[in-house]
Amino acid sequence: MKNNFKLTMFLIPIGIAVNFIGGQIVLLLKLPIYLDSIGTIVVGALCGGIPGALVGVITNVTISVTNPTTLAYIWLNILFGLLAGFLARRGVFKSLWKTIVASIGFAAIGGGLGATITVLMFGGLGAGTTGMITGMLMKVGFSVQAGAYISEICADLLDKIPTLIIVFFILKSIPKRNLVKLPQGELFIDK
Amino acid sequence: MSVSRLHLIQMEGELYMDYEYVFSFNKPQLTGNWFLDLNPLTKLNLVIAIAIFSIISKSWQVSVCIIILYFLIAAIAGKFYSFAKIYIKLGLLIGSLLFIMRAMFIPGKNTLFSFLVFNITQEGVNQGVWFSTLVVSLCGSLVLYSKVTRAKDLMFALEKLGAPHSATYIILSSLQSIIDLGERAKLIMDSQKARGIETEGTIFQRVKAFMPIMGPLLLGAISSTEEKAIAMDARAFSSPTKNTHMSELRQFPLWEKMMVLLINISLILFIIWRLI
Numbered sequence: 001m002k003n004n005f006k007l008t009m010f011l012i013p014i015g016i017a018v019n020f021i022g023g024q025i026v027l028l029l030k031l032p033i034y035l036d037s038i039g040t041i042v043v044g045a046l047c048g049g050i051p052g053a054l055v056g057v058i059t060n061v062t063i064s065v066t067n068p069t070t071l072a073y074i075w076l077n078i079l080f081g082l083l084a085g086f087l088a089r090r091g092v093f094k095s096l097w098k099t100i101v102a103s104i105g106f107a108a109i110g111g112g113l114g115a116t117i118t119v120l121m122f123g124g125l126g127a128g129t130t131g132m133i134t135g136m137l138m139k140v141g142f143s144v145q146a147g148a149y150i151s152e153i154c155a156d157l158l159d160k161i162p163t164l165i166i167v168f169f170i171l172k173s174i175p176k177r178n179l180v181k182l183p184q185g186e187l188f189i190d191k
Numbered sequence: 192m193s194v195s196r197l198h199l200i201q202m203e204g205e206l207y208m209d210y211e212y213v214f215s216f217n218k219p220q221l222t223g224n225w226f227l228d229l230n231p232l233t234k235l236n237l238v239i240a241i242a243i244f245s246i247i248s249k250s251w252q253v254s255v256c257i258i259i260l261y262f263l264i265a266a267i268a269g270k271f272y273s274f275a276k277i278y279i280k281l282g283l284l285i286g287s288l289l290f291i292m293r294a295m296f297i298p299g300k301n302t303l304f305s306f307l308v309f310n311i312t313q314e315g316v317n318q319g320v321w322f323s324t325l326v327v328s329l330c331g332s333l334v335l336y337s338k339v340t341r342a343k344d345l346m347f348a349l350e351k352l353g354a355p356h357s358a359t360y361i362i363l364s365s366l367q368s369i370i371d372l373g374e375r376a377k378l379i380m381d382s383q384k385a386r387g388i389e390t391e392g393t394i395f396q397r398v399k400a401f402m403p404i405m406g407p408l409l410l411g412a413i414s415s416t417e418e419k420a421i422a423m424d425a426r427a428f429s430s431p432t433k434n435t436h437m438s439e440l441r442q443f444p445l446w447e448k449m450m451v452l453l454i455n456i457s458l459i460l461f462i463i464w465r466l467i
C-alpha cells in the first residue's frame with residue numbers, strides 16, 4: 001500500500017511537466033491544438049482520479065502565473081483527472097475504439113463546461129481564438145451563449161481526440177515493472 | 192563567530208576552510224532588500240488584498256491606479272525590468288483582446304461608428320475598459336507575486352504552518368521537472384531530426400513528428416521516476432519524523448506584523464464602506 005503511494009507522489013511532477021511540454025511542443029510544431037492535458041489523463045488512468053485531478057490543478061495554477069485567465073478553467077482539469085481514473089477502472093483505455101468514443105465524452109465536458117465558464121465569467125467572449133470565432137458567429141445571428149458553446153466544443157473535439165490517442169499508446173507501452181508499482185497499474189497488464 | 196576565527200588562525204599552513212561561509216547557513220539567508228525579505232505569506236496577504244480591492248471597486252480608474260502600484264512595488268523590490276517585460280506583454284495582449292471583443296460585439300444604443308460588420312457602441316467601450324483593466328490588474332497580482340517570492344521560501348512558510356513535506360516536495364519538484372523535461376524534449380527533438388523525422392512541412396508531417404518526440408520523453412521520464420523514488424527512499428524521505436531544514440526564513444519582526452494587521456483592517460473597512 002505504501003509503495004503505491006510513494007511512486008504516485010513522484011509521478012505527479014512528471015505529469016505536470018508533461019502537460020507543459022505538450023503545450024510547448026505543439027507551439028514549436030505550430031499545430032492548432034492545446035495538448036495540455038496529456039499528463040492529467042495519463043496520471044489519472046495510472047494512479048486514480050485524485051492524483052490525476054491534482055496534476056490538473058497544479059498545472060492550471062502554474063500556467064495561470066503567466067496567463068491568469070486560465071484560472072477560471074480549473075474545474076475542467078479536475079474533471080478530466082477524475083474522469084480518466086474512473087474510465088480506466090472500467091477498462092476503456094484498453095482498446096482503441098473505446099478510447100476514441102471516450103474522447104468525445106472528454107471533449108463534451110471540456111467544451112460544454114468550458115463554454116459555461118466563459119459565458120458566466122467573461123460574458124461569453126473569452127480571450128483567445130475561440131473568442132474571435134464566437135464573435136463571428138454572433139454576427140451571423142447566433143446568440144452569445146450558442147456561439148460560445150459551438151466554438152468551444154469544436155475546438156475541444158479537435159484537441160481531445162489526438163490527446164486520447166496519444167494517451168492510449170503511452171499506456172500501452174509502459175514497461176510492466178513500472179505498472180506493478182502503481183495503484184491502477186494492474187488494469188493495464190495483459191494477463 | 193570567534194570560534195571560526197580561531198579555526199582560521201590554526202589552519203594557516205594547512206587546508207583553508209571557509210568557515211564563515213559554512214556558518215552562514217546557520218542564519219537565514221537575506222537578500223538585503225526589505226521588501227523581498229518579507230515573509231512570503233505576508234506578500235501573499237498583500238497581493239490578495241490588492242486584488243480584492245480592485246474587484247470590489249467598480250471603476251476602471253482604481254484598476255489603473257493599482258496597475259501603477261504594481262510597477263512601484265516591483266521597483267521597490269528591485270525586480271522592475273523582469274516584471275515589466277512579462278507584465279507589459281501580457282497586459283497588452285489580454286487587455287487589448289478583451290477590450291476589442293467587447294467593444295465590437297456587445298450590442299448597445301449609442302453607436303460610435305461602424306464599418307463592415309463591426310458596430311462599436313459606447314456601452315461596449317465602457318464595458319470593455321472596465322473589464323479589461325480589471326482582468327489585467329488581477330493578472331498583475333499573480334505575476335508580481337511570482338516575481339518577488341522564491342518557491343522554496345513559500346514552501347518553507349507552508350511547512351511551518353503544518354503542510355506535509357510530501358506536498359511541498361511535489362510542488363517544488365514539478366517546477367524543477369518542467370525545466371528538466373523541457374531540456375530533455377529539445378534533446379530528443381534534435382536527435383529525432385538527426386534520424387530523419389520531419390518537423391517542418393505540411394501539417395500532416397508535423398503531426399507524424401509528435402509521437403516520436405513525446406513517446407521517448409514520457410517513457411524515459413516514467414522510468415527515471417522510479418529511480419528517483421528509490422533514491423529519495425535511501426535519503427529517508429518517507430520517514431514519519433519531522434524534517435530539519437538547511438535554509439530557513441527569519442523570525443517575524445514586529446513591524447511586519449503591524450503592517451499585515453494594518454493592511455487587513457483597511458481592507459475590511461473598505462469593504463464595509465463599499466457595502467453601505
